[in-house]
Amino acid sequence: DAGVIQSPRHEVTEMGQEVTLRCKPISGHDYLFWYRQTMMRGLELLIYFNNNVPIDDSGMPEDRFSAKMPNASFSTLKIQPSEPRDSAVYFCASSLGLPTDTQYFGPGTRLTVL
Amino acid sequence: QKEVEQNSGPLSVPEGAIASLNCTYSDRGSQSFFWYRQYSGKSPELIMSIYSNGDKEDGRFTAQLNKASQYVSLLIRDSQPSDSATYLCAVKRGSQGNLIFGKGTKLSVKP
Numbered sequence: 001d002a003g004v005i006q007s008p009r010h011e012v013t014e015m016g017q018e019v020t021l022r023c024k025p026i027s028g029h030d031y032l033f034w035y036r037q038t039m040m041r042g043l044e045l046l047i048y049f050n051n052n053v054p055i056d057d058s059g060m061p062e063d064r065f066s067a068k069m070p071n072a073s074f075s076t077l078k079i080q081p082s083e084p085r086d087s088a089v090y091f092c093a094s095s096l097g098l099p100t101d102t103q104y105f106g107p108g109t110r111l112t113v114l
Numbered sequence: 115q116k117e118v119e120q121n122s123g124p125l126s127v128p129e130g131a132i133a134s135l136n137c138t139y140s141d142r143g144s145q146s147f148f149w150y151r152q153y154s155g156k157s158p159e160l161i162m163s164i165y166s167n168g169d170k171e172d173g174r175f176t177a178q179l180n181k182a183s184q185y186v187s188l189l190i191r192d193s194q195p196s197d198s199a200t201y202l203c204a205v206k207r208g209s210q211g212n213l214i215f216g217k218g219t220k221l222s223v224k225p
Binding site for chain 1: 146148156157158159160163202204206212213214215216217218
């Protein structure tokens with residue numbers, strides 16, 4: 001059974017460029033989460049969706065970040081324009097929600113903005 | 115006060131010893147508690163979940179929850195070098211769908 005799929009696994013781009021990260025959640029999971037992980041700040045929740053609807057985007061750093069979930073099997077996180085401080089590992093996770101709330105993480109996208 | 119706090123470590127234990135990892139949380143309305151393990155360069159993977167006060171055992175791992183003290187811990191018995199990783203504590207608050215993660219404790223098990 002396939003887990004959470006993310007692409008690309010690595011992305012190197014220059015400051016000012018647009019970056020799009022992609023995620024396919026586990027089939028049947030109702031929740032999808034986008035996280036960012038850095039050494040300094042740890043694992044931070046950016047946004048999460050329930051049944052394709054954004055529920056909480058309070059973790060999105062600023063307007064340069066946007067996320068969409070057009071259907072139950074696909075989500076994107078876009079950064080436009082990218083900045084060096086956006087360099088991090090971005091994880092997507094999905095969950096069935098209640099009763100266990102267990103989140104399953106994808107392999108992550110390592111983003112480097114030069 | 116941070117919502118979920120962990121000692122960053124590193125915590126170093128000899129092979130075969132018991133490793134004890136601790137976590138405190140600030141929201142008394144928290145309902146679900148998780149321990150994730152993250153190897154260097156990999157994604158977090160769930161080890162244990164616990165929802166009620168007391169101990170929960172799974173193989174060499176035991177999770178302990180004390181809601182009155184707002185404290186959750188993870189014990190690893192017979193520690194192995196393969197247990198060397200960062201352990202993340204996560205808490206679900208009330209009816210919200212998201213988890214709040216601590217920054218993790220780095221564990222090193224020496225052969």
